[in-house]
Amino acid sequence: MRSKADPLQTPSPVTLGTSGLGHGPDGAADAADLAAARALLTGAHTLVDTANMYGGGRSEVLLGRAIAELGGVPAGVQVISKADRDLATGAFDRDRVLRSFEESTARLGLDTLPLYQLHDQYTITFAEAMGPGGAVRALIELREQGAVGAIGVAAGPTAMLTEYVRTGVFEVLLTHNRYTLVDRSAADLIAEAAGQGMTVFNAAPFGGGLLAAGAHAGATYAYRAAPHELLAWVARLELVCAAHDVPVAAAALHFSMRNPHVASTVVGVRSPERLAQTDALLATDVPEDLWTEIDRLGTPPSTLDD
Ligand SMILES: NC(=O)c1ccc[n+]([C@@H]2O[C@H](COP(=O)([O-])OP(=O)(O)OC[C@H]3O[C@@H](n4cnc5c(N)ncnc54)[C@H](OP(=O)(O)O)[C@@H]3O)[C@@H](O)[C@H]2O)c1
Secondary structure (H helix, E strand, C coil): CCCCCCCCCCCCCEEEECCCCCCCCCHHHHHHHHHHHHHHHCCCCCEEECCCCHHHHHHHHHHHHHHHHCCCCCCCCEEEEEECCCCCCCCCEHHHHHHHHHHHHHHHCCCCEEEEEEECCCCCCHHHHHCCCEHHHHHHHHHHHCCEEEEEEEECCHHHHHHHHCCCCCCEEEEECCCECCECCCHHHHHHHHHCCCEEEEECCCCCCHHHHCCCCCCEECCEECCHHHHHHHHHHHHHHHHCCCCHHHHHHHHHHCCCCCCEEEEECCCHHHHHHHHHHHHCCCCHHHHHHHHHCCCCCCCCCC
């Protein structure tokens, strides 16, 4: 019999995302990743976000090793994860979600989780996910058993997420790359979910890189090559931010944080150095004038149409 999961606490403004953790195959990278995992768990933020499939399971393994070294998840911190399809077969039904949960909790060394989310359910239809024997049934069972404190849905396409939000089944929504300085397409979805009392996580405020690393050739937005018009718009954004002495990344982070419907912004952090940078961005003062000037740049040429 499992102990009952703690309820999801009110998140700090930034949640630390670990999709980049655990990509190093060799020992040196492993030690660095472990140091990063320790830093994430002992920083100033209350939530660390992972998923069954991140790094092929390495993200959860590294967090689990750090949790064991620390003698447990530090007080005031919660580790949240997500259920993933079977990567070999694409299967994503009730049984797969229950197996995914067993894998996640075994790697993390935890019996229960405050939040477990349906993640990137692209191999199944909405009807399959919601039907008898479907993935969502398993999440509801886990919640009923007290194995998870809350359940959520975490994915990209806004139209798809809207269907899930309207079921009223989930306590949490995670959307990514669609409420940023360069793409606002999830704004209505975020407001609707918050209006229903859901906790909304807005992930990837830097679009996975472009709004942190800058508009250089080869830059990506939402994990795809950024087209020329988008790079040109971001180059104009960089000039406006520079005139106010505000890093673009700080504007990108604060843009998400100032939406009153966003409970927490999920930033990808995979090293102690990036964690320190994130804290510095968080502490950056962004003058009100900057938002007015960003508005004057007009609608950014979004690359996402879903
Ligand atoms: N479907 C889902 O549930 C879903 C989807 C997307 C994201 N998420 C969650 O949200 C988190 C954040 O997403 P994300 O990591 O894709 O996007 P992000 O937070 O927008 O961007 C993170 C990326 O920005 C780069 N970066 C940060 N500061 C930088 C700097 N000063 N200079 C250059 N590059 C910099 C990082 O590079 P380095 O790697 O070099 O540090 C990293 O690759 C994920 O880890 C995950 O937890 C969930």
